[in-house]
Amino acid sequence: MCGIAGWYRRGGRPVAPEIVARQCDTIVHRGPNDFGTLVDGDFGFGMRRLSIIDIAGGHQPIASPDRRYAVVFNGEIYNHLELRAELEEAGMRFVTNSDTETLLAAFVHWQDDAWPRLDGMYAVAIWDRLTRNLTLARDPLGIKPLFVTEQQGGIAFASEIRALRPLPGHVFDVDERAVHDFFGYGHVQRPRTIFRQVRSLPPGHCLRIGPDRDAQIHAFWKPEFRIRTDVTEQEWIEETRSRLRASVKRHMLADVPVGSFLSGGVDSAAVTAIMAELSGAPIKAFTVGFPNTSIDETAAATRIARHLGCEHILLPLEPDAAGTLLPAVQAAFDEPCAATSAIPHWHLSKLAAQHLKVVLCGEGSDEIFAGYKRQRTALNAARWAPLLKALGPIAGMVDRLPATSSRRWNYLRQNARRFRHAATLDGNVQRFFAGTQISSPWLRARLFEPGFLARHETAGDVAALADAHFPGSGLATLDPLQQFMLADLTVHMPASLLNRLDQTSMAHSLEARVPFLSHGLVDWTMTMPNAMKLRGRTGKYALRKAVEPWLPTGSLGLRKLGFQLPFAEWFRGDFSQFAREAWHESGARASGLLDPEGVGTLFAEHSAGTANHGRMLYAIAMFGCWWEQQRQQESPTAAAA
Numbered sequence: 001m002c003g004i005a006g007w008y009r010r011g012g013r014p015v016a017p018e019i020v021a022r023q024c025d026t027i028v029h030r031g032p033n034d035f036g037t038l039v040d041g042d043f044g045f046g047m048r049r050l051s052i053i054d055i056a057g058g059h060q061p062i063a064s065p066d067r068r069y070a071v072v073f074n075g076e077i078y079n080h081l082e083l084r085a086e087l088e089e090a091g092m093r094f095v096t097n098s099d100t101e102t103l104l105a106a107f108v109h110w111q112d113d114a115w116p117r118l119d120g121m122y123a124v125a126i127w128d129r130l131t132r133n134l135t136l137a138r139d140p141l142g143i144k145p146l147f148v149t150e151q152q153g154g155i156a157f158a159s160e161i162r163a164l165r166p167l168p169g170h171v172f173d174v175d176e177r178a179v180h181d182f183f184g185y186g187h188v189q190r191p192r193t194i195f196r197q198v199r200s201l202p203p204g205h206c207l208r209i210g211p212d213r214d215a216q217i218h219a220f221w222k223p224e225f226r227i228r229t230d231v232t233e234q235e236w237i238e239e240t241r242s243r244l245r246a247s248v249k250r251h252m253l254a255d256v257p258v259g260s261f262l263s264g265g266v267d268s269a270a271v272t273a274i275m276a277e278l279s280g281a282p283i284k285a286f287t288v289g290f291p292n293t294s295i296d297e298t299a300a301a302t303r304i305a306r307h308l309g310c311e312h313i314l315l316p317l318e319p320d321a322a323g324t325l326l327p328a329v330q331a332a333f334d335e336p337c338a339a340t341s342a343i344p345h346w347h348l349s350k351l352a353a354q355h356l357k358v359v360l361c362g363e364g365s366d367e368i369f370a371g372y373k374r375q376r377t378a379l380n381a382a383r384w385a386p387l388l389k390a391l392g393p394i395a396g397m398v399d400r401l402p403a404t405s406s407r408r409w410n411y412l413r414q415n416a417r418r419f420r421h422a423a424t425l426d427g428n429v430q431r432f433f434a435g436t437q438i439s440s441p442w443l444r445a446r447l448f449e450p451g452f453l454a455r456h457e458t459a460g461d462v463a464a465l466a467d468a469h470f471p472g473s474g475l476a477t478l479d480p481l482q483q484f485m486l487a488d489l490t491v492h493m494p495a496s497l498l499n500r501l502d503q504t505s506m507a508h509s510l511e512a513r514v515p516f517l518s519h520g521l522v523d524w525t526m527t528m529p530n531a532m533k534l535r536g537r538t539g540k541y542a543l544r545k546a547v548e549p550w551l552p553t554g555s556l557g558l559r560k561l562g563f564q565l566p567f568a569e570w571f572r573g574d575f576s577q578f579a580r581e582a583w584h585e586s587g588a589r590a591s592g593l594l595d596p597e598g599v600g601t602l603f604a605e606h607s608a609g610t611a612n613h614g615r616m617l618y619a620i621a622m623f624g625c626w627w628e629q630q631r632q633q634e635s636p637t638a639a640a641a
Helices: 017-025 080-089 099-117 176-185 233-251 266-278 298-308 319-331 342-353 365-369 373-400 407-423 428-435 441-447 450-456 461-469 480-506 519-525 541-550 574-585 596-608 614-634 636-640
Strands: 002-008 034-040 043-049 069-077 120-128 133-138 147-151 154-158 198-200 205-209 216-219 258-261 284-289 311-316 358-360 511-513
Touching (some): 002 120, 017 034, 017 043, 043 120, 080 099, 099 120, 099 133, 176 441, 176 450, 233 541, 258 266, 266 298, 266 358, 284 298, 284 342, 319 342, 342 480, 365 480, 365 519, 373 480, 428 461, 428 480, 596 614
Parallel strands (some): 258 284, 284 311
Antiparallel strands (some): 002 154, 034 043, 069 120, 120 133, 147 154, 147 198
16 A cells, blocks of 8 residues: 655656655655655656555565566555466566565556456556556546646646645646535545646546557446346345455455454444454454434444454544544645545544554445435435426425424425425436535525636536436436446545545555455446345345344444534534634635625524534535645745744
């Protein structure tokens, strides 16, 4: 596990070694154990390494035996031993035990056909000295990030945007459309980034660029539903158990101890249970709690940990602690991030990194086994859509329901309006985008500065996003649940969930692995009928049945909470005051993007209980922190102060 960065300047213009070293210095947190670079005329790349596999022999860059190819690589290849055996039969020889050397040999032998063979998470850069071609590749699900910028006739890449900033003559302007994304969804929609000149390489894609041609990008993997009907329910359950166990076993491959993140839910509990079964020693399991709030899962996680014989390490998270450390959490990201679980994951990663280098997590289960409540809400909206459209103005009366002194009534009124809006949209993919928004169109109309609103807020925003991500009629053959799941897997997960997991863990030099997102396991789940995933109001049906024997009685009947923040509760207390300060003191208030009066109204309404604006106030606070950090980065004097 490490961070990578490089610059193909092209045109025979030499790359200075100190520039590549400076790029790598910005991401030392991703790999504090080792450092290496290679410079070859107008090309140079490097890495910072967190040593997990072949600690002594895995130094990068690694070159092929004939010195033609060289590689830097961020991630882990869990099936590298099987691939190595196959490559050795083909006559290839190895000098290290590193999965990096196996990856390079696979590329030399199979070229781009190597990528679908890899079971792992990765962002890869391979340099061909002979043809002077650069190849970049990113794992199928987007677990590991890779950003590129094409400026001044060249191309640069990095695991984090901050590692592009040291390049001389490069500019990084804030993209207003990305700001609109952020306040609509809590993150920037990919492949866009917060900067106009930077984009994210899509998951499951590789990019190739030579000395005198434009970059060419093509996909090497994409998820597809191929439903099977020749398998019984019990067979689905047993195979779920078998395949998940095999994936967890592979993800435990390391030359250092491995722990787990454990909430009170089925996903992390299933992973931890398998680890406990396979390990010869008690697993270290890490849990964050929210004392005296409605979403505290400490008791449930503790019960599971005791049942599995884990060494359970708890972290109580209080609102005043979260408030004072909020700028530090945002500093882990190059872009503003309002992911709901960024703060607890940041704290958990900091805690876990004091004990070990690797943890396994339960992310990805909701996407492949239909575990999200919003998926069920969107299905209900689709069912109610014909009636609500037929009622027309009568259904619209929900928009005019008055606020009262009852906080519960006001929150229900707010949710009912959003439900009606989703039901009137055209198509399920549009409902997906509406369902993942942290703000409604009418809230953004109050939030944005009028000029910014006019430039970027249109009635067809969700329709435009649906067309951009799913052009044509490619989803027409899928039922509504499958459409929602595919959108979650390919749009929301890499842009939000996996980005948050990578940034918060690597900020503390911790490797976070996700066994549910082995692309072979994902492919298999896409052959499973809907009824094995969503049964009535119960999501993840087959998974629940598969892991039931491993967990304490009654564990699977608890309400799903996960690593969330109690926004509505915290933003009525001292945390709200910190958010106000972040907004007023950062300079974001004078950016011309948000309307100060509108922001003030949101704070007032939330405090009074007439609406729940917790998610949006959190986004405003995080944007303020990000804006201030950008200002200091651009002003050495301010940064020094």
